[in-house]
Amino acid sequence: MPARLVLGEWVTLFGAAPARRRRVLVVGVDDALERARLLRLGFGDAIGAQPHLEEVESRALRIEEQIHSLPRHREVGPLRLDLLAREAFVAGRAVGLHPREFALLWRLADNPGETVGSGNLLTDVWRLAFRPETNSLAVHVSRLRSKLRLSGLDGLIETTLEGGYRLATPAVPPPAAATAQFALDGYLRFGEERVR
Known part of the structure; x- marks a missing residue:
């Protein structure tokens, strides 16, 4: 050497x-x-x-x-993002993301643990130079959180006091049987969320 x-x-x-x-x-x-x-x-x-x-x-x-160059894969704890497939995987199972949900998650994975402001997300993911009068960002984040919860990654996306979002680090690995359990009773967990 x-x-x-x-x-x-x-x-x-x-x-x-x-x-x-x-x-x-x-x-x-x-x-x-x-x-x-x-x-x-x-x-x-x-x-x-x-x-x-x-x-x-x-x-x-x-x-x-x-x-x-962009990497094909990004990993945040047990979550693996595949840019080519435009999908997220937990323990080898696809989460089932829509294109905008994937783009949102990919953008947050640029710097896990760091806050990304709502304006930056609207610019980077939605390609908007203005703040729309809709709650599209909040709706997509909510849907993304629900899908991650069903995969055993509840709490991976955090809302910050500034009104932005970030990926929590380190991500807690899902329980061993989380995927099988949540796939069957996912509709019950949505109901619990409304009650809280």
């Missing part, structure tokens, strides 16, 4: 977060197994000790391109 750093020191040097490591091109790793290990740890790329300058440039540009 370059500068005689061992694998653990590389991880310490660049941080434990894979999002940070994926920006790093490690140069000077002649051992193929070490390069493979660095890639599995989430580093952007790893190449030998004497690469040609054009190769370094091409690999760095590829890393830069990957950083700015």
